[in-house]
Amino acid sequence: MSKRDYYEVLGLAKGASADEIKKAYRSKAKELHPDRNADNPKAEDQFKEANEAYEVLKDADKKAAYDRYGHAAFEGGMGSGGRAGGGMGPGQGDFASAFSDVFDDLFGDFMGGQRAGGRQRASRGADLRYNLRVTLEDAYQGMQKTIQVPTSVQCGSCSGSGAEGGAEPSTCPTCSGMGKVRATQGFFTVERTCPTCSGLGQTIKNPCKTCGGAGRVQKERALSVNIPKGVETGTRIRLAGEGEAGLRGGPPGDLYIFIEVAKHELFERDGVHLHCRVPVSMIVAALGGNIEVPTIDGGRSRVAIPNGSQSGRQMRLRAKGMPALRGAGQGDMFIELAVETPVNLTSKQKDLLREFEELSEDNNPESKSFFKSVKGFWDSMKG
CATH class of the missing domain: 2.60.260.20 (Urease metallochaperone UreE, N-terminal domain)
Incomplete structure (x- = not known):
């Protein structure tokens, strides 16, 4: 039985772009996945056929050879004008490599949107935000200000390890310290976060009584902040390492101070x-x-x-x-x-102003010009 054209397998026209090829393969991979086609005995073979086509067409050199010579480009003996992709036939490629492009699409939700990775013994602490309101005078002069920041700090009882007495945590028996466990999903083997250690790769036999095994406790800290001259509303000041403490000895996050300059009564x-x-x-x-x-x-x-x-x-x-x-x-x-304009005038002041008005015919040029324009407007309307 002769092989079908690779472009036909993926539902593409010859000369399709790399993006079109990748998009078509994703669609085919989802459509033909064996777990989704339990009632179709041909699904697995069709899936492998789509994978073989993608292995060739995703590689620029292999694609160029296929476009010129067709399937003969990978059957050997094609002469000096072609390339066979390093001597490896299209069906001999690593399946996991070909399918890695669509792996996230198929299992992103199942794995929390992340690829399987190594263990994470200690995690960085979260960054914190602190809103600081200052006066315009403070913004003009600059200042040193002490603020009280509620945050998580390293537990002093266990030195951040989370174990009673500062003992070292032990390797998780479920995942052997990897933080991930593997599960078979039909045709695939999928990794997910270890349910025993929550991805940390370690467990604590005797959790610290002070922090409950987290390695950090809640505490309010006093920090001195340098407010530079000229700060405006929206100015951000970063204090490295002053954020939340890391989990189980991990590095701390940063503290970001956002400045708001209060409105002033005069300026x-x-x-x-x-x-x-x-x-x-x-x-x-x-x-x-x-x-x-x-x-x-x-x-x-x-x-x-x-x-x-x-x-x-x-x-x-x-x-x-x-x-x-x-x-x-x-x-x-x-x-x-x-x-x-003066208010609460006395009778004498009013009389003086009336007298001044009688003598002020030529002292109000703007009023004189305005009313001259008004008279011209009215005259034009009458006409």
């Missing part, structure tokens, strides 16, 4: 720059004058207000903003004037 932050809204009286805005404004370093700066200043006018104080994180330089501070 609004924009990167390295600060904004401050400063109210000024109508008189100062009109006549000009000097005012004092606060700065983030706790000081004050004297600012000259030009006469005729309007609400929303901004003025810059250079290098009065926030320091740049991990870099040189400092941002600026922007003052935004808010001209304040």
Whole structure:
């Protein structure tokens, strides 16, 4: 009986790409797996036929030879123009090697999504996150802060071994220390996590009474954290080895501190720059004058207000903003004037303002320009 064309076996057209070949083989392997075809006596032979086809077509050199010479490329005596893949016929390849590409697809859920591996005597501790809220002043100055972190630390009674008195754990009798056990699944032998030691490869005859065999205990630790100048909300600080202790003497995880800078009563932050809204009286805005404004370093700066200043006018104080994180330089501070209308006027003040208004026909250019435009608009509507 002549062999079927390898492309036909996998349901492909000649010239199929490597990805198409791999995808087709995965589909065929799942479809023809003997465990799924107990009622089909031909399934195992068809499965082997698909495996043989994939062994050839997945290899670029073998595929090129097959495309040129067909099955004769692997039957010997084909002359100097072809390659037989190192002298090994397509049916002689290692089946486990060919099927490794689809092994995870078929048994990923059964094995927890991981390939079988060696034992894991000790596991690394988990990384921890700590949210730290600081003031804008703290972010400006930088600081050393002590925080209390609840975490797992190495058990002092057993020195992290998990065994009473610090004794060494013994090899798991079920898996012989491998952390995995093998089970036959029809045509395959599958490894899974050892149920006795949970994959650790070791068991403890007399667990430590303090930690219950885990090798770590819960405890709150005080840590000193250096908050650099210029930190912003979202800045992350890593403290290596300050996370959760490892299981049974494994290395500890890391601690990640996430910074949140609280909103300030006076200043609004924009990167390295600060904004401050400063109210000024109508008189100062009109006549000009000097005012004092606060700065983030706790000081004050004297600012000259030009006469005729309007609400929303901004003025810059250079290098009065926030320091740049991990870099040189400092941002600026922007003052935004808010001209304040007086309230709770006395009768005399009202009379003075009315008199001032009568004399102010040419002192409000913006109002004059606006109402001139309004009159033009109304006139155009009438027309």
